[in-house]
Amino acid sequence: MSHNVYVFQIGFNKCGTRSLCALFNKSGVRGIHYKRGRLATAMHNRIKEGELPLPERWETVTFFSDMENIHGKKGIIDIGDLFRELDKSYPCSIFILNTRDRERWIKSRLSHNTRNKGTYCQICMRQTGLSRQKLIQKWRKDWDRRHMEVKEYFADRPHKLLVYDIEKDKPRKIAKFFRGTFQINPQHWKVMGETKKKKESRGEHTACCRPALASCAVAAR
Numbered sequence: 001m002s003h004n005v006y007v008f009q010i011g012f013n014k015c016g017t018r019s020l021c022a023l024f025n026k027s028g029v030r031g032i033h034y035k036r037g038r039l040a041t042a043m044h045n046r047i048k049e050g051e052l053p054l055p056e057r058w059e060t061v062t063f064f065s066d067m068e069n070i071h072g073k074k075g076i077i078d079i080g081d082l083f084r085e086l087d088k089s090y091p092c093s094i095f096i097l098n099t100r101d102r103e104r105w106i107k108s109r110l111s112h113n114t115r116n117k118g119t120y121c122q123i124c125m126r127q128t129g130l131s132r133q134k135l136i137q138k139w140r141k142d143w144d145r146r147h148m149e150v151k152e153y154f155a156d157r158p159h160k161l162l163v164y165d166i167e168k169d170k171p172r173k174i175a176k177f178f179r180g181t182f183q184i185n186p187q188h189w190k191v192m193g194e195t196k197k198k199k200e201s202r203g204e205h206t207a208c209c210r211p212a213l214a215s216c217a218v219a220a221r
Contacts (some may be wrong), residue, residue: 005181006054006090007031009065010080010150011098012143014108016166017066018192020098023171024063026188031063040069040077047082052089062182070120076127083150087160094160094181096174097150100167102143106136166191 007029009020021033032039043053054061067079079086086093112120125135154161162177171189178184 001052001089001091003092004059004090005062006086006093007063007096007178007182008067008079008083008086008093009063009096009098010067010083010086010146011096011164012078012080012105012146013066013068014105014112015098015100016164016191017098019166019190020096020164020174021063021065022190022192023174023184023186023188024182027182027184029062029182029184030060031065032058032061034066034068037069037071037077039064040067040079041072043067043079044069044077044082047085047089053079053082053086054090070114070123070127071117076124080146084153087153094178095150095154095162097147097161097163099147099163099165102140104167105143106139109139110136 007024009017011017018033021031024031039058042055042058046055047053058064069077083095087095110119110121114120114123117123118126121132121135124130125132128135128138130138150161151163162174164174171184171186174189175184175186
């Protein structure tokens with residue numbers, strides 16, 4: 001168990017994950033994004049082995065986003081489903097459930113290209129063995145389940161969870177939520193990675209600004 005303050009983005013990809021990471025980085029809170037699937041795989045393997053999810057090399061990072069890997073030999077990994085394990089391992093952690101309209105999210109996923117081996121949808125079809133329509137149905141169920149489970153899990157600890165709708169909420173909502181823990185500048189918010197504007201996949205997005213807090217600074221708001 002670690003008492004460092006970490007922030008985990010646990011909503012799905014195509015919901016502003018790059019924008020969130022950039023906002024924290026530019027506000028002086030060190031974050032890493034995706035790492036081409038290595039972030040998700042490393043955390044998954046460590047959790048499976050009964051170890052703390054974060055390797056030592058990432059313990060000085062504060063913000064983690066897009067913790068997913070669809071290219072692995074062991075199937076699709078999405079650390080967002082392991083939010084309970086993250087919370088137990090890091091009791092001072094804070095979580096962001098980034099969200100948007102579900103059907104527009106599905107449309108965005110269907111339009112998303114990767115750097116190799118086909119579109120996001122094609123890769124997921126191969127990994128799951130599902131048809132396109134069955135995969136879409138699975139995505140809808142996964143979306144509804146995670147939103148319900150996350151909200152229920154943190155219902156009695158609202159200071160631990162920020163639900164942020166990238167289509168409706170303003171970035172000042174993030175700044176207000178983290179006030180007293182981090183100074184987030186909403187002026188650094190910028191929409192990034194929109195599928196209709198940019199077809200290439202998410203690359204590594206890593207920046208180093210300042211170390212994570214060494215002790216638990218989360219207080220009920």
